[in-house]
Amino acid sequence: MSLCQDYFPTKAYVLAEKRLGSLLGRERDRLDALARGLGRDHAIGPDNLAEQAPFILEFAQEYHKAYDSYLAAVLPQHPRPIQCGPSCGNCCHHYPMSVEPFELVYLYMNLRKRDDFLSIMEDCQIRATLFETLLNGRLASEASEDEAEDGALHDYFGRWKPCPFSNSSGDCGIYGLRPVSCRMYFSETLPKFCTPEFLQTEKNESYVVYMPDNVEEALLGISEHYADLELPESYFGGLLSLNLYEGILG
Numbered sequence: 001m002s003l004c005q006d007y008f009p010t011k012a013y014v015l016a017e018k019r020l021g022s023l024l025g026r027e028r029d030r031l032d033a034l035a036r037g038l039g040r041d042h043a044i045g046p047d048n049l050a051e052q053a054p055f056i057l058e059f060a061q062e063y064h065k066a067y068d069s070y071l072a073a074v075l076p077q078h079p080r081p082i083q084c085g086p087s088c089g090n091c092c093h094h095y096p097m098s099v100e101p102f103e104l105v106y107l108y109m110n111l112r113k114r115d116d117f118l119s120i121m122e123d124c125q126i127r128a129t130l131f132e133t134l135l136n137g138r139l140a141s142e143a144s145e146d147e148a149e150d151g152a153l154h155d156y157f158g159r160w161k162p163c164p165f166s167n168s169s170g171d172c173g174i175y176g177l178r179p180v181s182c183r184m185y186f187s188e189t190l191p192k193f194c195t196p197e198f199l200q201t202e203k204n205e206s207y208v209v210y211m212p213d214n215v216e217e218a219l220l221g222i223s224e225h226y227a228d229l230e231l232p233e234s235y236f237g238g239l240l241s242l243n244l245y246e247g248i249l250g
């Protein structure tokens with residue numbers, strides 16, 4: 001898998017980057033001002049999560065729209081077309097990480113309205129527990145925490161457990177709500193090579209589309225404002241942790 005960060009500054013790229021940068025900059029400034037007004041370091045905490053929820057939901061939606069525009073500007077710059085399409089969910093057997101806290105809140109609040117909410121939480125629990133077990137196993141043998149996490153992610157993919165939101169056809173059941181961690185992953189090679197067997201071979205040409213450094217910095221500034229909620233960055237672990245605020249989020 002490769003990481004793609006350098007793109008030509010085409011008109012579409014410059015506009016998309018500007019849109020993302022200004023959206024994230026505005027939200028970071030809003031949260032900075034909110035924290036200042038509250039006289040503390042972090043703007044969002046259990047005490048004002050419910051009050052802030054409408055703003056968080058609106059921002060998360062705008063963020064996903066702006067990231068999709070960014071993708072539309074950068075994907076054509078790749079020399080080979082992506083092979084990703086409907087019913088193509090092999091990559092949905094990974095354990096998604098680096099999910100932003102506001103994306104977790106956005107998804108969680110939408111999931112709470114569903115009849116199968118409890119069963120989704122159970123599925124998340126099963127996956128989070130499996131990952132933790134694999135991570136603990138790796139921590140005992142790897143030299144660093146980063147290596148242990150990489151190893152555990154690899155082990156998890158090998159267990160071939162589908163995401164709870166992946167339906168029986170291999171489509172994402174929450175497509176419009178999915179986090180950027182899911183939106184950023186592509187492959188130039190056929191889906192049959194997006195499997196544990198081929199992942200680290202030349203047959204698999206998958207890659208991740210990151211955002212420019214200035215945009216990533218603004219994103220970090222926003223996410224730090226959620227530190228008091230103590231949410232893990234992992235997808236399923238993060239959703240489970242939000243469930244602790246069930247009474248607040250209604």
Ligand code: SF4
Pocket residue numbers: 083084085088089090091092185186187189190191194206
């Ligand atoms: S990364 Fe692979 S499995 Fe995932 S959507 Fe693209 S081609 Fe399909």
Ligand code: SF4
Pocket residue numbers: 089091092093096163164165166167171172173174175178179182
């Ligand atoms: S949320 Fe959707 S895109 Fe992301 S891993 Fe789950 S099924 Fe796949």
